[in-house]
Amino acid sequence: MTLTSLTYLVVGATFALYIGIAIWARAGSTKEFYIAGGGIHPIANGMATAADWMSAASFISMAGLIAFMGYGGSVFLMGWTGGYVLLAMLLAPYLRKFGKFTVPEFIGDRYYSKAARIVAVICLIIASVTYVIGQMKGIGVAFSRFLEVDYDLGLTIGMAIVFFYAVMGGMKGITYTQIAQYCVLIFAFTIPAVFISLNLTGNPVPQLGLGSTMLGSDVYLLDKLDAVVKDLGFAEYTTSARISQTNMFFYTMSLMIGTAGLPHVIIRFFTVPKVKDARSSAGWALVFIAILYTTAPSVAAMARLNLMNTIEPSDGEYMVYEARPQWIRNWEQTGLLEFTDKNGDGRIQYSSDEATNELTKVDNDIMVLANPEIAGLPNWVIALVAAGGLAAALSTAAGLLLAISSAISHDLLKGVLKPNITEREELFASRVAMAGAIAVAGYLGFNPPDFAAGTVALAFGLAASSIFPALMMGIFSKRVNKQGAIAGMLAGLGVTLLYVFQHKGIMFVQSTAFLGDLPPNWFFGIEPNAFGAVGALLNFAVAIAISRATPAPPTEVQDLVDSIRVPKGSEAASTSH
Amino acid sequence: MKTPTRIDYWSANLRLVALCLVIWFVVSFGFGIILVDWLNQFRIGGYKLGFWFAQQGSIYVFVALIFFYAYRMGKLDKQHDVDE
Numbered sequence: 001m002t003l004t005s006l007t008y009l010v011v012g013a014t015f016a017l018y019i020g021i022a023i024w025a026r027a028g029s030t031k032e033f034y035i036a037g038g039g040i041h042p043i044a045n046g047m048a049t050a051a052d053w054m055s056a057a058s059f060i061s062m063a064g065l066i067a068f069m070g071y072g073g074s075v076f077l078m079g080w081t082g083g084y085v086l087l088a089m090l091l092a093p094y095l096r097k098f099g100k101f102t103v104p105e106f107i108g109d110r111y112y113s114k115a116a117r118i119v120a121v122i123c124l125i126i127a128s129v130t131y132v133i134g135q136m137k138g139i140g141v142a143f144s145r146f147l148e149v150d151y152d153l154g155l156t157i158g159m160a161i162v163f164f165y166a167v168m169g170g171m172k173g174i175t176y177t178q179i180a181q182y183c184v185l186i187f188a189f190t191i192p193a194v195f196i197s198l199n200l201t202g203n204p205v206p207q208l209g210l211g212s213t214m215l216g217s218d219v220y221l222l223d224k225l226d227a228v229v230k231d232l233g234f235a236e237y238t239t240s241a242r243i244s245q246t247n248m249f250f251y252t253m254s255l256m257i258g259t260a261g262l263p264h265v266i267i268r269f270f271t272v273p274k275v276k277d278a279r280s281s282a283g284w285a286l287v288f289i290a291i292l293y294t295t296a297p298s299v300a301a302m303a304r305l306n307l308m309n310t311i312e313p314s315d316g317e318y319m320v321y322e323a324r325p326q327w328i329r330n331w332e333q334t335g336l337l338e339f340t341d342k343n344g345d346g347r348i349q350y351s352s353d354e355a356t357n358e359l360t361k362v363d364n365d366i367m368v369l370a371n372p373e374i375a376g377l378p379n380w381v382i383a384l385v386a387a388g389g390l391a392a393a394l395s396t397a398a399g400l401l402l403a404i405s406s407a408i409s410h411d412l413l414k415g416v417l418k419p420n421i422t423e424r425e426e427l428f429a430s431r432v433a434m435a436g437a438i439a440v441a442g443y444l445g446f447n448p449p450d451f452a453a454g455t456v457a458l459a460f461g462l463a464a465s466s467i468f469p470a471l472m473m474g475i476f477s478k479r480v481n482k483q484g485a486i487a488g489m490l491a492g493l494g495v496t497l498l499y500v501f502q503h504k505g506i507m508f509v510q511s512t513a514f515l516g517d518l519p520p521n522w523f524f525g526i527e528p529n530a531f532g533a534v535g536a537l538l539n540f541a542v543a544i545a546i547s548r549a550t551p552a553p554p555t556e557v558q559d560l561v562d563s564i565r566v567p568k569g570s571e572a573a574s575t576s577h
Numbered sequence: 578m579k580t581p582t583r584i585d586y587w588s589a590n591l592r593l594v595a596l597c598l599v600i601w602f603v604v605s606f607g608f609g610i611i612l613v614d615w616l617n618q619f620r621i622g623g624y625k626l627g628f629w630f631a632q633q634g635s636i637y638v639f640v641a642l643i644f645f646y647a648y649r650m651g652k653l654d655k656q657h658d659v660d661e
């Protein structure tokens with residue numbers, strides 16, 4: 001069977017599985033799944049949260065970025081896992097006790113203000129739409145490769161499928177479907193990693209393989225990789241911090257705070273049965289996430305090594321272009337991989353020197369998908385990786401679209417603008433919002449501001465600078481009032497957006513950037529992707545300063561804060577006001 | 578409801594969170610970024626130690642930390658009679 005038909009088969013089979021589970025589960029007991037709690041064990045909830053959380057950025061993009069960044073790519077690994085520590089200790093149990101369904105609802109009640117709720121909705125929409133752009137980039141890459149079309153057409157097809165998937169909607173809320181998606185994606189990610197680790201080091205555990213010696217030699221894999229990349233003039237793999245350690249610090253902080261501030265992740269903890277479960281659910285979610293996140297560095301380093309070996313099979317002997325392997329031909333069709341034979345010798349030289357480097361374009365987002373092909377693994381593994389990547393991208397995109405549409409229909413329309421809206425109208429508004437978000441994100445996905453993981457990092461920065469500080473202060477301070485919170489959110493979001501737009505273009509349209517995206521233009525050398533941490537600091541400072549100058553919150557709000565601080569007396573989440 | 582036991586409970590909670598966040602900061606920002614060059618002189622197998630913390634070790638510590646926190650909070654809830 002050819003790779004293409006095998007891919008259709010595997011992707012089709014996994015989709016049939018998700019839909020089948022959805023139908024079966026719905027027939028069981030509808031209520032159980034919509035209240036998403038009842039009998040669902042924290043381990044199961046953790047697995048579902050992991051599927052919801054790990055997107056195209058984690059699955060398709062991250063390891064590829066690390067492959068080219070080396071040590072500097074650690075920001076994604078630490079940032080996207082460390083945020084769960086903040087979530088478990090600073091937000092999840094208290095928001096669970098509060099017992100409502102959406103993040104803007106909490107902000108509106110805690111800061112006793114509809115204006116605060118609207119500001120929260122705006123922050124949420126901006127961060128989520130940016131996040132969806134990143135997913136679209138990943139989906140576009142995956143579809144372009146497996147349908148053997150160029151990236152733009154792949155993205156267009158992807159948009160249509162996301163729309164269909166998200167509007168079917170109900171699937172998203174069903175925990176068992178997400179557990180199935182988790183199983184598919186983790187299996188798809190680890191199987192190739194195990195094979196490649198075995199091939200290179202003889203150790204089947206990728207986490208150990210990365211620290212082992214090469215098969216049949218006593219040179220450590222990482223030392224070998226360091227030597228190979230340095231040979232071609234690149235920075236040493238295990239020590240290069242890319243831009244600077246200061247930038248890494250802010251980048252990591254921004255991703256951590258953003259993780260704890262993203263609405264679609266927080267929502268998962270609103271619906272566990274007990275406050276206690278909110279704490280352990282976060283732990284289980286991180287266990288399942290960590291399986292992928294500790295494997296990713298091995299995938300990254302081994303993919304880089306295999307790529308180098310393909311292009312330079314032996315010292316100074318470069319690949320003959322006409323004899324290039326099939327995977328290179330396949331990826332060339334997508335326009336995401338390009339060679340230019342500058343010196344006309346029919347061979348492909350690869351080096352860090354612009355003038356002689358002939359691997360002129362290698363989109364980092366193709367690495368994970370190409371990895372099993374580069375390593376020469378069987379076709380079924382390659383097909384499985386495609387299914388895993390799509391599971392990751394679609395589950396997260398659907399979750400985000402649901403968060404966006406509920407913010408508009410539930411928080412904005414029903415909560416503020418039109419309180420007596422009918423359920424039908426609310427549902428219609430949410431569909432329109434979903435379609436709008438897909439169109440905007442898809443359109444911007446044709447010229448994404450960065451690789452998938454970089455774009456997603458921007459979304460995290462926006463969530464970090466706006467939502468997280470307002471939530472945290474709402475729980476840990478009784479003094480922060482509505483004036484402070486609103487000013488803080490606006491200041492944090494405003495400064496981060498301004499910084500991102502001035503370097504990346506207004507609404508990410510590159511030609512409108514008024515300051516080039518280059519290190520000398522950066523504030524303290526911090527790149528736009530990492531700026532959310534600065535925005536968050538400003539948010540805290542502004543909120544505290546303004547709250548001090550204005551009256552304290554009313555007593556009933558202070559009592560609310562007292563009550564969310566203790567688990568006793570919690571009730572199941574409800575949407576009633 | 579501001580009973581003395583609630584105030585004790587809250588400050589015990591804050592102490593526990595502070596302890597956990599210090600560890601959280603040290604293994605990631607400390608070992609993984611600030612002290613990485615110094616730690617890289619040591620090794621675990623083929624891993625330089627600082628690199629290992631940045632790409633592996635910090636993640637394992639995060640997982641352990643959350644379970645430790647959940648376990649200790651469960652005990653605190655019971656001690657102060659605020660559990661569900």
